[in-house]
Amino acid sequence: MTREKIIEFLKSLDPKKLIHASNFLAKLKVYDSSSSEQKKAFDDLLPIYYNYLQENLKLKGFSNEIIEQRTVLLNNYYSFIFENNYDNIFKSQSKFRPTIIEEFLYLLFNDLIEELKIKNKDEKDVLKVGTIKAYSNLYFTAKNLNNFINGPSVGINTKDQDFAIYRPLNLSIQDIGTYSTNIPVVSIECKTYIDKTMLEGSIATAEKIKSGNPYSLFIIITETYEVDLKVDPVYSRINQIYVLRKTKRKDANQPIYTDVLIDLVNLIKNHLERDWSDIQNKLSNHGKII
Template sequence: MYVHGNNLQQKENHLTKYRDDESCRFLREIRAKYEDWKAANLSLRGPVRDPDERDMEIINRRVALFNEYKDFIDQQHYAEKFDSRSNLHSSVLEEFMYYLFRDLVESISNSAMIGKSHTFKDLFFTANSFQEMLVTPQILVERKDHDFAIGVHIDASFRAAGQPQREFETWDLPAVAVECKTYLDKTMLQDASTASEIIKHRNPNALYLVVAEWLKLTEAVNLRKFKIDQIYVLRKQKNTDREYRYREGYVKNPVYEDVVMQLFNDVRSFLTRSWEGGVSHGLQRGFLL
């Protein structure tokens, strides 16, 4: 849920790292600013399931809060102290996704799953013999981590026919999966496409999105070959290596409200419309896909 806040807490409580005076001071400064950002987002309500004339106003406010906090935490002295491997900076976008969609999901269902997730990837049966298989199927579930997902938490039980004992497994099934990136390059795009394909093999109705602040792709990329439903580049800007972003004259675009509004509307439309499909439905129309 509060992915960035949890990351910050881990650093504050680490027994060996980040114990020097400068790190502790930086963490206190970031913590104070983070609590302001979190409180401001939680005090906002919406947008929700039904479109409202205030939706754009609320989105604009959430984006303004994100830009303000991200500009603060992206300052050079913080970036040099907490590098990209610490995930301190990248986790801000993941938590922003929660604030953006929290009220929408809650207005649809109180039991829906939202946030960072270990989603269903595959299921295996691993009995050591036929005799064992007759008694219990020996289920193993493979899961895939996703930066952000909206879906349902599944509680499942399995029982071999004629046997009393059951096996129990739980997993998250995503309706929407979002890969969050500070920047998106070709390797990341390919990895996301593979993850999307796996999800859609198990849940063909799923929506798979990539949300990045910056883009690190050339024109020589065939976007149509990737199995991703949409890619959003929040700053409408090509990526520049971190050291160049602090040079005099570099212009860092803000996160644009219209891109976030498009992202929100796409997800809201997907979650509130019918997913009816399949062979029978297509046959009635005369075309299947």
């Protein structure tokens, strides 16, 4: 397929879901001012990415076999990037590499979400997936007592999340106004690697997200784990940290492991299919409440 046709196809995609495609389009806008090395990388990567994406879109379902096939495609795409030394050709701020996993999560979960929407009669297309500003808390402000009595303002704090399964929600507050926000039931931070400082930031984010919705899962997905092993995040409100390459070293040359992704899918699937609050059942059948 020609370069023009590929670009036309990428422009037709939802940028909140296929965010790596959106990253290519962002780089296209600055193509003329890019270095010769960056131009070559873009030209080489574009058809490889297009083929990778098309093969992923052909796969349907979320069985272990399908997840394995997606993992093979993902590892092949990474291999092309690494073998040609394109990993660091673009500025880190441009998020070329991080958006690979962010987009892969959409490909991994889209069919599951569509199935659950049918089962739960989501005829209004309420349940959504993609990158969002996730609700954490609501607060009231007023300049003085008069303003407090006659029309205080409302603010909504949000946290940027790389991937989420969520629903938009409009909040109407009498005499004040209507506000829009996004409530996640699964919230995921994606990282190329994670160190102690980044982990501390994620722990704080998990606390805020889950104070806004206690029934939300908060997950970190990282390629490598560079936190001292003496630091145990079990005390935090993070539900799980998945290390896709099962290593602490960036240069270990490990692949993405299928079994890690299978466990991730199962965790989220089980969470979305179970009851989040059924105290009567817990009391009667198990004799415990939490």
